[in-house]
Amino acid sequence: MQRQRKLLLLSLFSSFLVILNGFFQWSIVEIITPFLMFPFWLVLFVFFIVITVLAIVQLFKYKNWKPFVIQAVTIIILFYFPFTQTMLDLDFKMHKSEREEVVDKVVSGKYKYNVPDSPSLIHLPKQYTHLSKGGGDVIAVKTGDSFTILFFTFRGILDSFSGFVYSTNDQKPLKTVFDGDFKEIKKLDKHWYFVGSY
Secondary structure: OHHHHHHHHHHHHHHHHHHHHHHHHHHHHHHHHHHHHHHHHHHHHHHHHHHHHHHHHHHHHHOOOHHHHHHHHHHHHHHHOOHHHHHHHHHHHHHHHHHHHHHHHHHOOOOOOOOOOOOOEEEOOHHHHHHOOOOOEEEEEEEOOEEEEEEEEEEOOOOOEEEEEEEOOOOOOOOOOOOOOOOEEEEEEOOEEEEEEO
16 A cells, blocks of 8 residues: 555656646756756656556556556646647747837847857847846847847757747748748747747
């Protein structure tokens, strides 16, 4: 009985960790860097798989079904719940007005290019750094009188990045505007797009 109770607690704990990772994986990447994500995921999912195997054993050996059901429900959630899209939608809605404040300051010239050797980068003041992942920088590209401004949601290695783009003329961003090759461009709202370069 003690063993069954222990497995139930481990099952709840492993499932909670896996679901938490689903919601916050991109924030975790920013904290521990993409290089350490693989070992982190390896430990997390090996732990989850071991608990799942033990839950299957207990199901057949002791007819203890609760840990197995918890693991099975977690697996279904992992495969069918859109964690990344949910967090992106939430991020966009929660911080839209703050990002538009930054856009106004860039367009008006209050925020100038301030990163040496990167003529299109602007490092945001401390109160706005949370609006662009990977260091609090935005890329602002001026074409004629129009600006295209990228707020990172993920800033990976080389050309791997994603983010929210504000286009002052509401034109869809060109595929190569930020030195990336966009695999995804999706309109979110007037002037706003989501882009991904992988």
